[in-house]
Amino acid sequence: MSVKADEESVLGTAPEDWDYGRTGIWLIGARGSVATTAVIGLAAIASRLVKPVGCVTEQDTFHGACLPDYADFVVGGHDISGVSMVKRAEKLADAGMVPGHLVESVRAQLLEADGRVCSGYDPAGTAESQADAASRLSSDIVAFKETNGLRRVIVLDVASTEAPLDQLAEYHDIDLLKSALEDPARSVLPASSVAAYAAVLAGSPYICFTPSTALNVPALYELAGAFRVPTAGQDGKTGQTWLRSVLAPALAARGLEVLSWAGTNLLGGGDGATLADSRAVSAKLLSKNRGLHELTGGAVIPLHIDNVPDLGETKVAWDHIHVEGFLGSRLTIQTTWSAYDSMLAAPMILDLARLMTLADAAGETGHVGAFGFFFKDPWGSEEHSFAQQTHNLAEWALVASGRLLSDTGREQL
Template sequence: MLPHTLVSDERRAAAAAAATAPNGVPTPAPTPRIGLMLVGWGGNNGSTLTAALKAHAHQLTWRSADGVHTPNYLGSLTQASTVALGTKSTSHNEKVYVPMKDVLPMLDPKDLVIGGWDISGAPLANAMRRAAVLPWDLQRQVAEFLVDDAATDATSDGARAPLRPLAGIYDADYVALNQRERADHVLPFPGQPWLQMAQIRADIRGFKQKHALDRVIVLWTGNTERCVPLMVGVHDTPRAMFRAMQQNHAEIAPSVLYATAALLEDTPFINGSPQNTLLPGLQTLAQIRGVPLAGDDFKSGQTKLKSVLMDFLVSAGLKPVSLASYNHLGNNDGHNLSSTAQFRSKEVSKRGVVEDVRVAARENFDHAAGPDHIIVIKYMPAVGDSKRAIDEYVSDIFMGGKHTLTTYNVCEDSLLAVPLMIDLVVLMELFQRVKYQTVDADGFQPLHPIASLLSYMLKAPVVPARAAVVNALGPQRRALENILRACVGLQPVNELELENKAYRDF
């Protein structure tokens, strides 16, 4: 039996003691200057994240019909959830929890320096108002802080220049035609991906130098692109990708250019949208350079719930036979997804949630495809960022019966996605500092560049070759919790608690 972790009453948050510890896992303190460059900085997610962190930094309060509010990180795994260290040393039936962010030295989100690109040139304050995600009173107050503190140019009255995105790559072939009206701030060299990628590399270097940053992370939170058809000699190796870029090949998506630029600048890249950005050639490039990649698609509302409920139905011994998912939303993401090619990318991403069910319950199915699964997304401007989601789960049950479970939820799209963005960045930065050593290894090794440990935040996790894809939310969280425990010398989560279940002669 694994040793039981005891926590002393006097030092609940720090005095964890295990009978054995794994090989050393050095995790140095975080470096002081981390930059985050967002692709789609002027969108709902990017402007909301920037404004929220400014509200935290300046301790703003604001009023609504419900009263006075203060900044929080609710919805963030790292900032607002806890980890069970063990049980009290004086009372084995009482567990001790600590905030996840206190288990290891983690980046404080307020310390992030944020920048990025957008095809819309609106200043961040205007983008925030356009998004209409945050309460009006908060928008009013935070707008004055959405300025470039590192800018050398100021107006005659000493005011700082407003935060503005760098010009973004726009290719009308990859996003819906309705995005053309926003594309007033685009990178030059249309149709010349190699030159565009070189400019993105220069932007990353310039941002890092301007703000005296130690490291930068690039996160795609832009429009969903259409998927590219995987082609041998174009997408399968780094060399093939570089050649395709130099030859102006049409099947090199803008997101691939951002990811390639980031890797060549030794900068981690996270894909928060559903398109197949992380091509085989990109994954190979990440492994060659030892730079992390993570994707795909933020798992924030409807799909997160689906990953829990499908796991529940199968774990309960039922046989899910159909899952119908419908949602409508009115933000720019919904506008872009009204185009068939972009919707197809999202549909593929959302379908992955039942993969665990198909594998885990394959003995219950008459065919390999698993339960029927349909997905419908509609654009309805009136609801704005408040996505309406309806799901119907039908399962075969005992003796020929049927069980139907229907859920309806209103998902505040960006207010659920932004905490995930924070978690992805904080954990990506942390796992760059984690190294491990096995008994037969000569020295410490980094974690795998394909950062599948971040799967909890992602709909369609990209994993290393030959690794199993895990979609169920519980196992994804336990994997994160266990790696954090390993880093401080604690055993993996053990819910057996045999000491409370074995017979003892009292």
């Protein structure tokens, strides 16, 4: 933190003054619940209708960081659904999640953003090769950037969770992969990977908020690496998994040994329906449990996700933690979590957009490990403890801001 203090004195300028120009946020899954809530929130915060409660970057520890203003973001995206953001927002209001009057207040901005939504890539029933699809998606992003006079576009994947991947030889060989991509008869990559590829082709920083495959194809990641953009992921750590990453390290700090950590999730909404598919849910379960496995060093950790449509947008999660303490004694902790899931994710979308703008400006490339704070399955980091991640993120923001201000960032090149 002394970094920050020094800079101010040296430069005689408040870091917040950095001029990023206008920045684009490109949402893959732009008409989904998380995306729509983020757009409502962005508009409401930019118009000062609400305070940015739930935004990490508003905390004191980020006061010295150079972050773009909410009002300087422009939103667009891809989706494969024809239900507009406005319709979706109305549904969310009916479900009691978003206040109806707020939707009314930002209806214009929702309409505007929805007008910038292009057709996503849907592997089902398309004739185009994946190479063509990626280049089409990429052009959409570039066009968005140019039309709106944006200095950069942050691409964020908030589309439906996909099933996990079977292994193919193409995933480990760039040349094999490339030719498979050219073949219109094949759908070698899942949609999330095509979309991620399109982002890097467009030179855009890319963030994966879902547990889908995305860049987790070695050959694709190699390919993407050549474009030298910053990337971050994976799978937003918003609820139960977050709570676990808070509690598990604290138990460990006291020398208490977790024997088992059993959990259940109940959720409805779009995400609930998607996860009712046993293949999609398995991707999510793996992603949710990875951190806990690390943090507890191999406790028994059964976990379930149930689609309970009547819960609507609410997610309820129960955890039962069985711990060994002094002289073989046992301790149990139970937690029940109940929240509108998208309300936890949406402010993180805004935080990630702001921080990724800084990362890009400050010249980061590849996985930004410090963004592990936001993810169940952090790319570029082995750290799962939330307290440590909190520390790391704030430190990164100040160091990156320092680098930006001292002219070593990409911005000034």
